[in-house]
Amino acid sequence: MHVKQAANVLELLEYFSRRKRPATLAEISDDLGWPRSSTFNLVGTLADKGFLYEPRIRGGYYPTPRWLTLAQAVADAEPLPEAVLLLASEIAEESGETTVVAAPAGTYAIFIHVEVSKHAIRYFTQVGDRIPLYASSVGRAILAQYDAEERQALYRRMQFERFSETTLTSIDALEAELRRAEERGYHQSNAEFQPDLAGVSLPLPVGPRRLSIVVAGPVSRCLGRRSQIADIIRRGIRRFDDTLAPASPAVQGK
Missing domain, CATH: 3.30.450.40 (GAF domain)
Structure with a gap:
């Protein structure tokens, strides 16, 4: 079974691990080949949950340290x-x-x-x-x-x-x-x-x-x-x- 929404979250995280700098909604959509509406919904949800933020106004989104905190807690367990x-x-x-x-x-x-x-x-x-x-x-x-x-x-x-x-x-x-x-x-x-x-x-x-x-x-x-x-x-x-x-x-x- 392949759950598209879950796969997209992981693909987005891998995308930032390669990019290593913020990305705008348009850049994410174009680079990953996602529809603009789907990109907007996913990025908005992750930002609302505290997993993405805007380091600079209108400078694009980037993952917050919350990913690291959760991953470290899982690894430590x-x-x-x-x-x-x-x-x-x-x-x-x-x-x-x-x-x-x-x-x-x-x-x-x-x-x-x-x-x-x-x-x-x-x-x-x-x-x-x-x-x-x-x-x-x-x-x-x-x-x-x-x-x-x-x-x-x-x-x-x-x-x-x-x-x-x-x-x-x-x-x-x-x-x-x-x-x-x-x-x-x-x-x-x-x-x-x-x-x-x-x-x-x-x-x-x-x-x-x-x-x-x-x-x-x-x-x-x-x-x-x-x-x-x-x-x-x-x-x-x-x-x-x-x-x-x-x-x-x-x-x-x-």
């Missing part, structure tokens, strides 16, 4: 442990590749922490990006933490769209890959969702959360190193055993 942030940073440094911590969001894995590789040619992603659970090693490392009944409930909601020749497009194929990953000791992917991208993932349970951590980069650099990268992730998780929750029995390596 359930932050990622410092150990997880340090773990991701160390794995990124040792592997040389982009490292991401992901959480479940419906039938997707959503990125909640990102450490981008320093290589000129690298996998670039950002917090908030999503990837289908079935079409990614990072998603399957989350699925492995669900029991069979929970997975079947998720499968009924999945579309199993084919993104490439290597995309898994059936429940049977997905379950078979989960079994292979358990035997292998880690989850892996090869251009299933994005071209020329290889990934290696392990589950990262933190308290009651079902998280996963992935190292991903160009196929040319990462495909032949997947076992080595899995060892880097596994060693990293073991270094933080005292501050992370006990490891899940699903695909933690041997």
Whole structure:
């Protein structure tokens, strides 16, 4: 389900994050391709609620700090442990590749922490990006933490769209890959969702959360190193055993 009004609010906030200066109603309407009437109604509502203001008279609108205050309160209520942030940073440094911590969001894995590789040619992603659970090693490392009944409930909601020749497009194929990953000791992917991208993932349970951590980069650099990268992730998780929750029995390596 796609609620247009909610999507427009988020699109407006992203617009200001790129623009970094006030915008008039006409500029917002033209830049985002919205009707003037819809733009007027949305901006007026947000201004009435204290989320937009006019820094200068007739100089355009800009978000107020209320966004930051609310976001900070939400983040503070359930932050990622410092150990997880340090773990991701160390794995990124040792592997040389982009490292991401992901959480479940419906039938997707959503990125909640990102450490981008320093290589000129690298996998670039950002917090908030999503990837289908079935079409990614990072998603399957989350699925492995669900029991069979929970997975079947998720499968009924999945579309199993084919993104490439290597995309898994059936429940049977997905379950078979989960079994292979358990035997292998880690989850892996090869251009299933994005071209020329290889990934290696392990589950990262933190308290009651079902998280996963992935190292991903160009196929040319990462495909032949997947076992080595899995060892880097596994060693990293073991270094933080005292501050992370006990490891899940699903695909933690041997």
